[in-house]
Amino acid sequence: MILVTGGAGYIASHTCIELLQAGYEVLAIDNLSNASKESLQRVQKITGKKLTFIKGDIRNEQLMAETFQQYNIAAVIHFAGLKAVGESCAMPLEYYDNNINSTLVLTQAMQAANCKKLVFSSSATVYGNPEKLPLTEDMPLSATNPYGRSKLIIEEILRDLPIADAIKQTNPPWSVALLRYFNPVGAHQSGLIGEDPSDTPNNLMPFITQTAIGRREKLAIFGDDYDTVDGTGVRDYIHVVDLALGHVKAVEKLLSAGGIEGVQAYNLGTGTGISVLEMLNAFAKTNKVKVPYEIVPRRAGDIAACYADVSRAKKELNWQATRQLEDMVKDSWHWQSKNPKGYKN
Ligand code: NAD
Ligand code: WQD
Secondary structure (H helix, E strand, C coil), X not given: CEEEECXXXXXXXXXXXXXXXXXXXXXXXXXXXXXXXXXXXXHHHHHCCCCEEEECCCCCHHHHHHHHHHCCCCEEEECCCCCCHHHHHHCHHHHHHHHHHHXXXXXXXXXXXXXXXXXXXXXXXXXXXXXXXXXXXXXCCECCCHHHHHHHHHHHHHHHHHHHHHHHCCCCCCEEEEEEECEEECCCCCCCCCXXXXXXXXXXXXXXXXXXXXXXXXXEEECCCCXXXXXXXXXXXXXXXXXXHHHHHHHHHHHCCCCCCEEEEEEECCCCCEEHHHHHHHHXXXXXXXXXXXXXXXXXXXXXECCECCHHHHHHHCCCCCCCHHHHHHHHHHHHHHCCCHHHC
């Protein structure tokens, strides 16, 4: 069985589908602080398979200990966390508590149960303001906000675990995949599950789809004076189903005979940079909808461009993204137009 923390969330719910379809049993835990249980109902509807759900907070030590006693968990995918950059600047302690303490409680429970195979949701944010592109996994790391710092600190904590194994000669040793996601967008092609931000969105795609559906008057484009193809910010957008499949590959690798030695970081992106205007034009053209926009000043803390070198994931996980920009904009719109109020329909 695979334990999926934050299992009802955007990326996790898509990953649950791919895990179930690959034949894994899934146990999802979520405190539903930023998700609806409905997403997992729909996962079961899409796959025709059952998963086990526990509503709970993974900072709860007793709950985590009992969970590892009750279920035979082969590996954990740890998605649970808070993820809004702006909010993290206003509430750093909540972010450190939720993201770092949850990881400590989880890994302690894992260690006590001798389950030491972990996939962690990291982020391209750990590269800070990149000096060189594309980004390879061994480039310098830094953080520009508490959210990013929480990811960086967790990566460092996890790196200490196999070192301790070596000192104590414990077996089995920790085996950890740090998956650094670039910019996840899109939705399952059924249109049944997708991104459903409870408050104001943080990311570009939900702003685009909410504008297209009429929930917002226009999209604000944060700056058109960057040193990029058309002056707008460039990012490496990745379809969430490709991202989900990357998790299945990471789990397969962790459970394989060779496994993953110690802690290994993997960029999960497409390797291609897309500007805000390119994204907007692709969305309007593919979906034949108008998205009014205006150019506003740059957003504080934004970088001009960011995209991945994805060769390590290809070589070591046998994974690469296959979905194109058209799939990303089509599937994002399919989800939003079918579910104008998200899961509250
Ligand atoms: P999400 O908010 O949809 O999913 C996170 C889930 O974790 C939510 O369902 C939430 O209810 C749950 N959760 C939060 N704290 C919890 C706790 N203490 N106990 C139990 N459940 C808890 O976000 P997402 O976009 O699917 O992101 C998943 C992970 O990927 C996060 O760790 C995020 O930081 C990381 N990530 C996201 C992006 C992105 O742009 N979406 C990019 C890079 C990394
Ligand atoms: C993308 C581009 C904006 C909204 C953030 C986090 C990062 C990671 C992914 C979790 C930029 C522009 C956006 C809008 C706009 N999350 N934009 N108008 O900033 O690359 O990364 O999400 O780990 O940590 O920082 O993503 O989607 O916010 O922005 O013009 O209304 O779209 O300026 O160029 P970002 P984003």
